[in-house]
Amino acid sequence: MSGRQQKRSVHEESEEARETRRAILEVARQLFMEFGYRAITTRQISDACGLTQPALYHYFKDKEELYVAMAREELARTRTGLERITRRGESVEERLKRAVAYLVGATQHDHSLMMHDIRYELSPEARLQLNEEFRINMIAPLAALFEEGQHDGQLRDEQHGGSDAVASAYLFLSFVSYILARGQHETATGSDSALAQQMVGILLHGLAYP
Amino acid sequence: MSGRQQKRSVHEESEEARETRRAILEVARQLFMEFGYRAITTRQISDACGLTQPALYHYFKDKEELYVAMAREELARTRTGLERITRRGESVEERLKRAVAYLVGATQHDHSLMMHDIRYELSPEARLQLNEEFRINMIAPLAALFEEGQHDGQLRDEQHGGSDAVASAYLFLSFVSYILARGQHETATGSDSALAQQMVGILLHGLAYP
DNA sequence: CCTACCGATCGGTAGG
DNA sequence: CCTACCGATCGGTAGG
Numbered sequence: 001m002s003g004r005q006q007k008r009s010v011h012e013e014s015e016e017a018r019e020t021r022r023a024i025l026e027v028a029r030q031l032f033m034e035f036g037y038r039a040i041t042t043r044q045i046s047d048a049c050g051l052t053q054p055a056l057y058h059y060f061k062d063k064e065e066l067y068v069a070m071a072r073e074e075l076a077r078t079r080t081g082l083e084r085i086t087r088r089g090e091s092v093e094e095r096l097k098r099a100v101a102y103l104v105g106a107t108q109h110d111h112s113l114m115m116h117d118i119r120y121e122l123s124p125e126a127r128l129q130l131n132e133e134f135r136i137n138m139i140a141p142l143a144a145l146f147e148e149g150q151h152d153g154q155l156r157d158e159q160h161g162g163s164d165a166v167a168s169a170y171l172f173l174s175f176v177s178y179i180l181a182r183g184q185h186e187t188a189t190g191s192d193s194a195l196a197q198q199m200v201g202i203l204l205h206g207l208a209y210p
Numbered sequence: 211m212s213g214r215q216q217k218r219s220v221h222e223e224s225e226e227a228r229e230t231r232r233a234i235l236e237v238a239r240q241l242f243m244e245f246g247y248r249a250i251t252t253r254q255i256s257d258a259c260g261l262t263q264p265a266l267y268h269y270f271k272d273k274e275e276l277y278v279a280m281a282r283e284e285l286a287r288t289r290t291g292l293e294r295i296t297r298r299g300e301s302v303e304e305r306l307k308r309a310v311a312y313l314v315g316a317t318q319h320d321h322s323l324m325m326h327d328i329r330y331e332l333s334p335e336a337r338l339q340l341n342e343e344f345r346i347n348m349i350a351p352l353a354a355l356f357e358e359g360q361h362d363g364q365l366r367d368e369q370h371g372g373s374d375a376v377a378s379a380y381l382f383l384s385f386v387s388y389i390l391a392r393g394q395h396e397t398a399t400g401s402d403s404a405l406a407q408q409m410v411g412i413l414l415h416g417l418a419y420p
Numbered sequence: 421c422c423t424a425c426c427g428a429t430c431g432g433t434a435g436g
Numbered sequence: 437c438c439t440a441c442c443g444a445t446c447g448g449t450a451g452g
Contacts, residue, residue, distance in 0.1 A: 017440075036330050038248045042431060054433070055441055063431065093418070115391070116326050120246050146417075155417050162417050163408060171412070174388040178381055181325075198373060202381070206416030207356075207365050207372050208303070230421095252451070264452075265421050273451065 021059045023049050028070045033109035037067055037117040068126050071114060072133055078103075078111075079137035086141050092149035093204055096172070099142065100196035103176045111138065112177040142169035155204075175199045231269045233259050238280045243319035247277055247327040278336050281324060282343055288313075288321075289347035296351050302359035303414055306382070309352065310406035313386045321348065322387040352379035365414075385409045 027048045031040045042063050046053040060066040085098045103111070118130045147165040149155035156162025163171065179195055237258045241250045252273050256263040270276040295308045313321070328340045357375040359365035366372025373381065389405055 020440085039330060041429085043429090052442060053431085054443090057432065058440065112322075113326075113330075116323075120249060120323075149418075154419065156419060160419075161408075161411050161415060163412060168417060170391075171385070171388055171409075174384045175381070177387075178384040181380075198371075201371050202373060202416070203412075204416050204418040205371060205420075206412070206414050207378060208359075208414040209364065209366060209370075210415075210420045251449080253449090262422055264423090264425095267452065268421070 017059075020049070020051070024051075024056065024059055024066070025070050025073060028066055029074060032067060032070060032117070033074070033113065036113055037063075037121040042066075064122060064126055067117070067122070068130060071118075071130050074109075074114070075130075075133045075137040079141060082138070082141040086145045092145060092152070092154055093200060095145055096204075097193075097196050097200045099145070099172075100176055100179070100200055101193050103173075104179050104196060105193075110177060110180040111173065112180070138173065139166060139169045142172055146172075172203065175203055230259070230261075234261075234266065234269055234276070235280050235283060238276055239284060242277055242280060242327070243284070243323065246323055247273075247331040252276075274332060274336055277327070277332070278340060281328075281340055284319075284324070285340075285343045285347040289351060292348070292351040296355045302355060302362070302364055303410060305355055306414075307403075307406050307410045309355070309382075310386055310389070310410055311403050313383075314389050314406060315403075320387060320390040321383065322390070348383065349376060349379045352382055356382075382413065385413055 024045065028040075028045050031045060031048070042056055043053045045066075046056050056066065060069065081102050082099060085095055085102060088095055088098070090098075115134070118127050118134070122130065143165040146155060146168040150157045150162070150165065155168075158164050162168070176199075179199060234255065237255055238250075241255060241258070252266055253263045255276075256266050266276065270279065291312050292309060295305055295312060298305055298308070300308075325344070328337055328344070332340065353375040356365060356378040360367045360372070360375065365378075368374050372378070386409075389409060
């Protein structure tokens with residue numbers, strides 16, 4: 001809650017302003033999510049928007065506030081996508097595969113780059129806020145799915161060689177990071193969905209024979 | 211003869227120079243591996259060494275060359291540690307648990323930060339070189355272990371719900387990253403070795419009941 | 421190995 | 437008096 005939301009009298013120019021703001025957020029998303037916070041300058045963002053760099057500061061207090069606004073939108077969007085999947089009436093394994101495919105394909109971007117930026121580039125305040133949003137929007141939906149699997153007796157809980165639902169969600173995301181990281185510098189050996197199938201299979205059934 | 215310091219013999223001079231070079235590499239390791247390439251300035255390194263910033267450029271051509279030299283040493287050190295573990299006469303599972311504990315405890319640092327720097331901060335040439343060193347020093351020893359497990363019939367190969375040995379090694383490392391990432395902003399629920407046991411158990415036996 | 425600096429570029433802000 | 441910017445430049449810092 002920033003005390004920055006001042007008088008924005010309702011007129012047609014605020015319509016234009018909102019459009020510009022949206023354009024900035026979209027460009028910031030593409031650049032920050034592909035190259036990271038430090039590597040992208042405010043000038044690169046403004047150039048891509050057809051604005052001067054100082055004009056950005058009319059819409060966002062500073063570079064960090066822009067990043068945080070972008071990241072919050074991105075996380076909220078991801079939660080919508082994830083919840084659409086986790087609410088399906090399919091098996092836990094099937095929904096996990098869909099979730100991998102969604103995170104790899106639809107979002108395109110590696111959330112682990114965002115996590116790096118949150119941890120290493122942002123202020124403690126921004127870090128705290130985005131860590132919470134990360135838990136709410138990405139971890140919680142996945143953890144709910146793992147918890148469902150544990151209650152159904154399909155998945156091991158912590159006492160039976162598994163891990164608690166939240167830890168499972170983090171592990172799941174580390175698998176997704178792995179897939180996306182591989183895709184960057186290795187020629188794909190198969191389609192994303194085939195890899196997603198394989199990864200979820202390993203996460204659920206293990207690398208060893210029973 | 212003025213009080214000006216006399217020219218040191220080649221012998222002493224290169225001895226001292228090597229010591230200084232070592233000190234720079236050690237400081238660079240501590241700082242780069244904790245905070246990342248971009249976040250650390252050459253002045254921070256020189257200050258911590260008791261040198262002026264331009265003096266660094268007597269020992270290393272530029273910031274990147276210093277990072278690459280440090281990273282190569284770090285990777286070579288890690289390989290030595292890993293190979294000492296993989297050559298033991300224990301079960302594959304036991305050696306994997308030791309490897310996790312070693313990577314989490316002994317090295318202290320998250321290799322995923324190094325991977326981020328390699329991918330996002332370095333030049334294409336340095337990236338290429340360190341990616342190769344990464345494969346040789348970290349992936350190869352682990353992949354050899356997974357391959358041994360597959361030949362023994364303990365681990366699934368690609369045709370039976372597993373993954374090839376190299377991919378398994380990458381997956382293994384993504385688990386280690388996860389452990390180290392958790393340790394940064396969560397209170398540890400148990401000791402590192404207990405977590406290592408749990409993680410290897412999940413990787414080998416899966417989250418689902420057979 | 422230091423003092424004294426450079427070209428450029430960074431994020432951010434001035435007046436109009 | 438407001439908005440949506442611009443041209444110019446701020447204080448600092450990057451690698452060298």
